[in-house]
Amino acid sequence: MPGPARPPRPHTLLVTGAGGAGRSTLAAAAASAAARRGHRTLLLSQEPADRLAALLGCAPPEHPGSPWEAAPGLWTLQVDAVRAFRTALLGLQERLRGALDHLGATPLDEDELLELPGAGEFALLRALTEASAATGEEPGGVAEPGGAAEGERGPARPGGWDTVVADLPPVRQTVPLLALPEVLPRYLRRLAPPERQAARALRPVLAQLAGVPVPGARLYETTAEWQRALAGVRRAVTGPHVRVRLVTEAGPLALRALGTARAALALHGLPVDSVAVNRLLPDGSADPWLAEAAGTQRRALRELRAECAADGVPLLELPHLGHDPCGPGDLAALDLPAVPPDSPASTPASAATAPGAAPQVEDRLDEDGELVWPLPVPGADKAELGLVRRGDELIVDVGPHRRVLELPSALRRCRVAGAALEEGELRVRFVPDPGLWPTPS
Incomplete structure (x- = not known):
């Protein structure tokens, strides 16, 4: 009860x-x-x-x-x-x-x-x-x-x-x-x-x-x-x-x-x-x-x-x-x-944009062969953004500020393919790593 x-x-x-x-x-x-x-x-x-x-x-x-x-x-x-x-x-x-x-x-x-x-x-x-x-x-x-x-x-x-x-x-x-x-x-x-x-x-x-x-x-x-x-x-x-x-x-x-x-x-x-x-x-x-x-x-x-x-x-x-x-x-x-x-x-x-929570991963494998992780950065200028993959973490810089994000489990088996700033979001693209991604039996 x-x-x-x-x-x-x-x-x-x-x-x-x-x-x-x-x-x-x-x-x-x-x-x-x-x-x-x-x-x-x-x-x-x-x-x-x-x-x-x-x-x-x-x-x-x-x-x-x-x-x-x-x-x-x-x-x-x-x-x-x-x-x-x-x-x-x-x-x-x-x-x-x-x-x-x-x-x-x-x-x-x-x-x-x-x-x-x-x-x-x-x-x-x-x-x-x-x-x-x-x-x-x-x-x-x-x-x-x-x-x-x-x-x-x-x-x-x-x-x-x-x-x-x-x-x-x-x-x-x-x-x-x-x-x-x-x-x-x-x-x-x-x-x-x-x-x-x-x-x-x-x-x-x-x-x-x-x-x-x-x-x-x-x-x-x-x-x-x-x-x-x-x-x-x-x-x-x-x-x-x-x-x-x-x-x-x-x-x-x-x-x-x-x-x-x-x-x-x-x-x-x-x-x-x-x-x-x-x-x-x-x-x-x-x-x-x-x-x-x-x-x-x-x-x-x-x-x-x-x-x-x-x-x-x-x-x-x-x-x-x-x-x-x-x-x-x-x-x-x-x-x-x-x-x-x-x-x-x-x-x-x-x-x-829930406080303290990481955004959900967008599954675009069927359409583009990619997974997309949209990170909210409203008002950001492209020149002040930085992005580094470090093991199972993604390090994101906005000017002098930084956040270290733990990658969701699916993205840990992927490689970073690129990123783009679109409508207040830093959209980070991932592609499956053939050596880590599970293959259909």
Whole structure:
């Protein structure tokens, strides 16, 4: 008899885009709009707490590191990267104490730990994972399992969020960040293959023969815990409950950057909810400089409209307020659509672009003698695409972004015959390898 249905995950909006385009402001505006619609909303951001408080028009938090209510129905969590990094590293050090003692290592003290580059992104991803966990589900994390004390797993504990809005870094850092739950397990499988655990009984003998300790059960147990934690992260950042909003400004380089971002996100199975064009100047200014700047924006905006309309992606055009947005009045003036679960953007993605899933192989053996693997890369430019076959994997590049895809079983017995960019898809053609393809008996 089936158990009770698991409560749904909160609708999750990931806000990223060009650096300096106003991502934090528009993330706050989206969260504020969702809260005004009556949805219990959490805004996650790495912005300093006083900056967030000024943006939302509320008092700074009394207890940093925990969500605070910035407005009715709207909670905000300022992700403390330094604190999260120290907690995770000290936890990992404790778990590896035996190996470190064997090497004669001197343990690190908390007060000497400085934040490393990228620690903030890891902390934000962990907070997003915990906040996005369905009610009653144990949240995962990317930090060392068990490294944080129970009281430090803050964002998931209030629970019951209807909407979670994450203010993410620029898209150049966001794409690899969201790809981590897929990439790291692959590395772990290579570094600590599960089949090696079968030799557990031989470890003492091997250690004496080799003269050095052989990795013990603890290594594999820790690896398994990391695998489970990463699976939790993957559930949080992929699925029909997740949408991505790209923020840009209308400039001469916006179209190319937008195309690369959309293609990279689509390649990783992350659907774009909408594109927000921020800080649009009004037409008809008597000031020659403003009139010229507005004209440049309008020309770029026409290109962005055409690009988004061709692929059915909503384009949100947001005005320049003449000052830095500050307070609920300014956030409401941006007129940014809310992101509640019943919005059209929450419609589940099609099977071809399901988050985290690989597209289906098209069987064209009878017509052309080929199998075709269509990979979604909407907005991509042919010059920025790269393709390499490596054993049973296909490595695909979109500009600076990369995804390593495991080939379906049928394609592992084939050779790559070519590829073409057609209507937003990279269509990779395969032909059967006579030495591997089964022949009729």
